[in-house]
Amino acid sequence: MADVHPSAIVYPGTVLGEGVKVLENAVVGKQPTLSPRSTTKREPLPPARIGDGAIVSTGAIVFAGTTIGARVILGDQSCVRERVEIGDDVVVGRGSLVENDTTIGALTKIQAEAYITAYSTLEDNVFIAPCVVTTNDNYMGRTEKRHGEMRGPTIRRGARVGGGAILCPGIEIGEEAFVGAGAVVTKDVPPRALVVGNPARVLREVPESELLDR
Amino acid sequence: MADVHPSAIVYPGTVLGEGVKVLENAVVGKQPTLSPRSTTKREPLPPARIGDGAIVSTGAIVFAGTTIGARVILGDQSCVRERVEIGDDVVVGRGSLVENDTTIGALTKIQAEAYITAYSTLEDNVFIAPCVVTTNDNYMGRTEKRHGEMRGPTIRRGARVGGGAILCPGIEIGEEAFVGAGAVVTKDVPPRALVVGNPARVLREVPESELLDR
Amino acid sequence: MADVHPSAIVYPGTVLGEGVKVLENAVVGKQPTLSPRSTTKREPLPPARIGDGAIVSTGAIVFAGTTIGARVILGDQSCVRERVEIGDDVVVGRGSLVENDTTIGALTKIQAEAYITAYSTLEDNVFIAPCVVTTNDNYMGRTEKRHGEMRGPTIRRGARVGGGAILCPGIEIGEEAFVGAGAVVTKDVPPRALVVGNPARVLREVPESELLDR
Numbered sequence: 001m002a003d004v005h006p007s008a009i010v011y012p013g014t015v016l017g018e019g020v021k022v023l024e025n026a027v028v029g030k031q032p033t034l035s036p037r038s039t040t041k042r043e044p045l046p047p048a049r050i051g052d053g054a055i056v057s058t059g060a061i062v063f064a065g066t067t068i069g070a071r072v073i074l075g076d077q078s079c080v081r082e083r084v085e086i087g088d089d090v091v092v093g094r095g096s097l098v099e100n101d102t103t104i105g106a107l108t109k110i111q112a113e114a115y116i117t118a119y120s121t122l123e124d125n126v127f128i129a130p131c132v133v134t135t136n137d138n139y140m141g142r143t144e145k146r147h148g149e150m151r152g153p154t155i156r157r158g159a160r161v162g163g164g165a166i167l168c169p170g171i172e173i174g175e176e177a178f179v180g181a182g183a184v185v186t187k188d189v190p191p192r193a194l195v196v197g198n199p200a201r202v203l204r205e206v207p208e209s210e211l212l213d214r
Numbered sequence: 215m216a217d218v219h220p221s222a223i224v225y226p227g228t229v230l231g232e233g234v235k236v237l238e239n240a241v242v243g244k245q246p247t248l249s250p251r252s253t254t255k256r257e258p259l260p261p262a263r264i265g266d267g268a269i270v271s272t273g274a275i276v277f278a279g280t281t282i283g284a285r286v287i288l289g290d291q292s293c294v295r296e297r298v299e300i301g302d303d304v305v306v307g308r309g310s311l312v313e314n315d316t317t318i319g320a321l322t323k324i325q326a327e328a329y330i331t332a333y334s335t336l337e338d339n340v341f342i343a344p345c346v347v348t349t350n351d352n353y354m355g356r357t358e359k360r361h362g363e364m365r366g367p368t369i370r371r372g373a374r375v376g377g378g379a380i381l382c383p384g385i386e387i388g389e390e391a392f393v394g395a396g397a398v399v400t401k402d403v404p405p406r407a408l409v410v411g412n413p414a415r416v417l418r419e420v421p422e423s424e425l426l427d428r
Numbered sequence: 429m430a431d432v433h434p435s436a437i438v439y440p441g442t443v444l445g446e447g448v449k450v451l452e453n454a455v456v457g458k459q460p461t462l463s464p465r466s467t468t469k470r471e472p473l474p475p476a477r478i479g480d481g482a483i484v485s486t487g488a489i490v491f492a493g494t495t496i497g498a499r500v501i502l503g504d505q506s507c508v509r510e511r512v513e514i515g516d517d518v519v520v521g522r523g524s525l526v527e528n529d530t531t532i533g534a535l536t537k538i539q540a541e542a543y544i545t546a547y548s549t550l551e552d553n554v555f556i557a558p559c560v561v562t563t564n565d566n567y568m569g570r571t572e573k574r575h576g577e578m579r580g581p582t583i584r585r586g587a588r589v590g591g592g593a594i595l596c597p598g599i600e601i602g603e604e605a606f607v608g609a610g611a612v613v614t615k616d617v618p619p620r621a622l623v624v625g626n627p628a629r630v631l632r633e634v635p636e637s638e639l640l641d642r
Contacts, residue, residue: 007437009221009238024437024455025487027238027272035269035287055463058455058489059239059505061272061290073463076489076507077273079290079308094507094525097308097326109569112525113543115327115344115377127568130543131561131594133345133378135395140341140374141323142424160568164561164594164612166345166378166396181563182594182612182626184378184396184412198396198412198612198626210570223435223452241452241486249483249501273453275486275504291487293504293522311522311540329541329558329591347559347592349609354555354588355537356638380559380592380610398592398610398626412610412626 008056013047017070020050023058031064032082045082057094075112093130102152120152125212128155129163129181138169156191158212165200178206222270227261231284234264237272245278246296259296271308289326307344316366325377334366339426342369343377343395350383370405372426379414392420436484441475445498448478451486459492460510473510485522503540521558530580539591548580553640556583557591557609566597584619586640593628606634 002016010022011029022028029048045065054072056062062074063082072086075094080086084098087106092098096114105124110116114128117136122128136152151170155161159173162181173179174191183200192211193202216230224236225243236242243262259279268286270276276288277296286300289308294300298312301320306312310328319338324330328342331350336342350366365384369375373387376395387393388405397414406425407416430444438450439457450456457476473493482500484490490502491510500514503522508514512526515534520526524542533552538544542556545564550556564580579598583589587601590609601607602619611628620639621630 021461023461024458025239025273025453030238030272033235033237033269033271033287035285055461057461058458059273059291059453059487071463073461077291077487077505095309095523099326112527113327113541117344127570129563129565129568130545131345131559133395135343135377137343139424140343140376140392142341142374142426160570162568163563163596164378164592168377168395178568181561181596181614184626186395196627199410210567212570239453239487244452244486247449247451247483247485247501249499273487273505291505309523313540327541331558345559347609349557349591351557353638354557354590354606356555356588356640378592382591382609400609413624 002050011047011064014064015047015049017050017052017054019053020056021054022050022056023060023076025058026056026060026062028056028062029064030061051088063100069106081118087124099152105157117152119150121154123155123157123159125158126155127160129161129165131164132161133164133166135167136169159189176206176211178210216264225261225278228278229261229263231264231266231268233267234270235268236264236270237274237290239272240270240274240276242270242276243278244275265302277314283320295332301338313366319371331366333364335368337369337371337373339372340369341374343375343379345378346375347378347380349381352383373403390420390425392424430478439475439492442492443475443477445478445480445482447481448484449482450478450484451488451504453486454484454488454490456484456490457492458489479516491528497534509546515552527580533585545580547578549582551583551585551587553586554583555588557589557593559592560589561592561594563595564597587617604634604639606638 002020004022008022008026014029049067051070057076059077060074061079065082066084069088080098081100086104091109093112098116099118102120104122108126110128111130114132117134136150153167154172156175158176161179165183172188177189178194180196184198186199216234218236222236222240228243263281265284271290273291274288275293279296280298283302286304294312295314300318305323307326312330313332316334318336322340324342325344328346331348350364367381368386370389372390375393379397386402391403392408394410398412400413430448432450436450436454442457477495479498485504487505488502489507493510494512497516508526509528514532519537521540526544527546530548532550536554538556539558542560545562564578581595582600584603586604589607593611600616605617606622608624612626614627
């Protein structure tokens with residue numbers, strides 16, 4: 001049985017797992033709204049699926065076509081767009097946005113006010129600090145071919161990205177790498193490397209004591 | 215006819231154009247709330263006006279005294295303050311805030327989680343990437359004369375500002391200029407210049423192939 | 429008498445002072461939701477207390493266990509977590525988050541979209557510009573001892589922190605210091621120092637004319 005606050009809106013067809021909580025004013029399973037300029041006729045997306053024990057917090061929004069794993073916490077005022085796959089035990093912090101067509105692995109933590117752009121891949125056990133910025137469009141809306149060219153980041157297992165860091169489009173952050181707070185990452189970061197600065201440069205390796213597999 | 219979700223609040227007098235959609239929990243036409251310290255007696259602002267085909271998405275807020283053009287999309291959980299003029303076909307991304315007394319030209323795109331400060335001017339066809347920060351107060355609240363001194367940015371036609379970039383108060387970004395992701399812009403950027411870094415420096419010109427008028 | 433909009437939710441026991449306003453869709457006094465992984469049995473927190481003349485704006489959230497001073501303004505879509513103490517005449521800007529176990533002194537202004545991490549101390553008359561980022565965890569979730577090690581910033585009386593600036597964990601910003609827009613602060617800032625850059629370096633002293641006690 002799910003526990004849905006009377007002020008929440010859960011669209012018909014949405015699959016809520018055992019013990020799911022949907023808090024005040026949350027909206028779950030909404031279809032994307034067609035742009036008034038859009039000429040395509042879109043089929044409705046399949047319903048959202050929320051895993052056992054997950055929490056959709058106050059004012060959060062989950063789109064249709066998205067699957068949320070077990071025991072996931074979507075923070076207050078957060079938003080998860082359509083066609084997103086979120087693994088078990090993930091946290092999406094308060095106010096954060098996960099854009100469409102993104103995959104997030106189990107146990108990954110996205111802290112508050114972060115921005116995960118469309119077409120991103122975050123593997124397992126990734127840590128995204130507050131206010132991290134990701135991007136996916138080198139041309140910022142200026143080329144005809146842009147849809148094929150939009151590439152979000154790939155953030156490998158166990159990587160950590162510090163507060164307010166910015167990732168340029170298509171960047172890969174290697175396994176267990178560490179991006180310092182405020183770094184502006186303009187090229188790929190090797191596994192276990194620790195980078196800082198604007199533009200980000202490798203400073204040293206992540207110490208053994210901080211690795212997942214130590 | 216407008217399509218207003220039953221959970222949305224549209225204040226009396228608000229003008230909703232043909233085909234406007236107001237989604238779940240949106241609030242349209244609210245008056246600013248007087249600060250408890252305020253001693254001025256303010257007249258109510260004129261009603262908000264929302265153009266034909268515009269969409270006010272889930273949880274978004276539009277203040278009174280503001281005019282929104284045709285086919286504008288205000289993203290989920292965004293907010294547009296009072297005395298703002300937004301042209302046709304503009305997008306204000308999810309979670310973004312447009313502060314009071316700001317003007318935004320037609321076809322401009324503001325992506326998610328951006329902050330457009332009070333007294334800003336964005337011309338036509340501007341692109342604001344996610345999480346861009348603008349500012350308008352060099353003294354950060356510390357001078358008596360500050361109200362006369364607050365100056366937001368002026369962002370000229372076709373300029374693009376990258377993800378997480380920060381604009382200092384009163385900056386002008388020239389026509390078709392390009393501010394790289396994470397740049398901290400401390401002085402005006404010439405037309406067509408591409409700037410990066412903290413503080414931002416000119417790196418090169420924007421290539422012909424990316425200009426609007428090519 | 430308080431003035432609570434019919435769409436707002438105020439939990440039983442919440443103490444609303446004289447003249448408090450709670451606007452559309454705000455949620456006041458909510459208990460933290462236990463993580464589905466949590467095994468601790470927590471007592472409910474004491475009710476939230478909102479001081480005379482305070483305003484809880486549209487869509488804002490205030491947790492139980494938190495005390496808000498007189499004439500405080502919590503902006504639209506902002507959020508204040510549990511066990512926070514906010515002094516009189518404070519402003520928390522639109523969309524900003526104040527995390528748990530934080531203390532904020534009288535007359536401090538936090539502008540829009542800022543992030544105040546858990547275990548922070550902001551003294552009186554502090555100015556936090558839009559989109560400021562604070563952090564409290566050098567290990568980003570990777571050590572067993574981390575709870576004892578999480579340290580937010582200490583921001584002394586009259587200090588000002590510029591737009592989009594980032595403070596590393598445990599940083600102290602001295603009295604009347606000035607952190608420039610976009611600075612990445614990796615070590616303590618002396619009183620009255622003005623710092624800029626990534627990493628932030630002292631540029632000069634704050635001029636006498638901008639001090640609180642001039």
